[in-house]
Amino acid sequence: MTSKPPSPWEQASIRTADTRKRENVDRRQEVAGARDEGFVPRRDAGNKPELRYYGLNAVQAVFAHRPDAIRKIYLLESRIPQLQPLLAWCVKQRIGYRVVEEADLGKLAASSHHEGVVADVLRVEPHSLPAWLQSLPAGPVLALWLDGVGNPHNFGAILRSAAHFGVSAILQSQASTLSVSGAAARVAEGGAEHVPLVRMQDREDALAGLRAAGFTLAATVVRGGQDLFSTALPQRLVYVMGAEGEGMDEELAQDCDLQLSIPGSGAVESLNVAAATAVFLAQWRHH
Template identity: 70%
Template sequence: MNNPWNNRRPSARPPRATPVTRPAAPAAAPGGGGRGGDELRLFGLNAVLAAFAARPDALRKLYLLEARIPRLQPVLKWCVANRVGYRVVEDGDLNKLAGTTHHEGVVADVQRAPVLALDAWLQQLPQGPVLALWLDGVGNPHNLGAILRSAAHFGVGALLLPDASSLAISGAAARVAEGGAEAVPLVRLPPSSQALQQLRSAGFGLAATLVSGGDDVFNAALPQRLVYVMGAESEGMDRGLAAQCDLQVSIAGTGAVESLNVASATAVLLAQWARLHRH
């Protein structure tokens, strides 16, 4: 009986693509790459390579174009050694698998990284400066991906998710993050009052980020251990939560536009903290 998975050992000579009679590729899950439960469908070269580098045992299945075989040789060899299925397919199959044409020639099903509890994350923190982002309502996957990319670039310690938030990494977010989704852990917060107490007990100050009305972030005294609280794309952050923060900061601009996109604002805020506390 033929094995539908193309698990032959990679060699210097790229194998031929799977014949046209191959089994049909599974359809993309709703939501641009989410698989539901404990599994996630990734697409994009850097997203897949970052997941493999950080958590090779999380890889469940791999689909790729023949042209990607040389670049993905280490992954394919690992698949053969560990009996993980991979399949050489055509571009149209990857379009269906990913639900987009922006797959860069590779799609992977992986086990999701665990979301940490706040107390567990706090216990493993090093001494000294630490920066985290509290995402109060951010929901757009492309914004989440861009935030993760900036967070990875500036060495953010975690993305903190409210207890009732349904936000999770999707395939689209991971692709936009360009590997950043594997570099920044997700942390689930307890209810706000408890989260504020735990973070302050660990030496963190909290800065509400406001479109206007806050202190100019470029002149603000940002503490070494800081949590920026980022609001939703359209409504901004919850005013009650903003009032409970230690600082309220804004990014001054020309006024030619109402505000920066939340992902662009995040990059500016992270850069300012890093300028003060990273050497």
């Protein structure tokens, strides 16, 4: 009886010594080009920048929601069984993938938390505020305005909570440098594919446009705000979250319609911004 030929993903792990040597040279060249936080300085034919995602759920979420954004896959041999659908799709679409060693994958991801897979994917460009507002359905809508949040791990945790509680978008000022990175996408556990980013222009225009669309803006402050748990929350709401350490811009907080605080024991000054965001989102969803 003839033996069954190896599948494409099985072939990926069957390499001669010469082939392994050539691949090791190629990997060292690719690793040398990797940057921290998952940014890849290459661009496709459409001049769109790529990101280096890592983490099983982050990569599988890209495959589920926008597979055409995938440009290359690197994985450990132990991940082949779990990623067979993705690898089969790569073969069909002629997208490159490579089985690599643990140390190489860590260098490609610039992290030890790669969970056995790294993917080069196209970055999603933010929406404009007018375009996002025009796309909204009638009825309840929740959004987040991040004022100065800069830590990618906090951003990833916020994206995960936002996806869980059905946030429609994350709003950012024109000056914000925050974007989805490899680290943020991994912490988000797939949430980065569900919550669009919206780039605003002038602050006053943004406030006016949001209010015209029926939104109430609520500044989230450490102290001095209304008790979140005893305040009736509107159906169309934007929570404005302040930066790590510095908190919210005072002028922006005063421009909001509400100021809300999370009551606590007083043992610590406040919650981490990602933890606080989850509490605020859960309370709106509870209403």
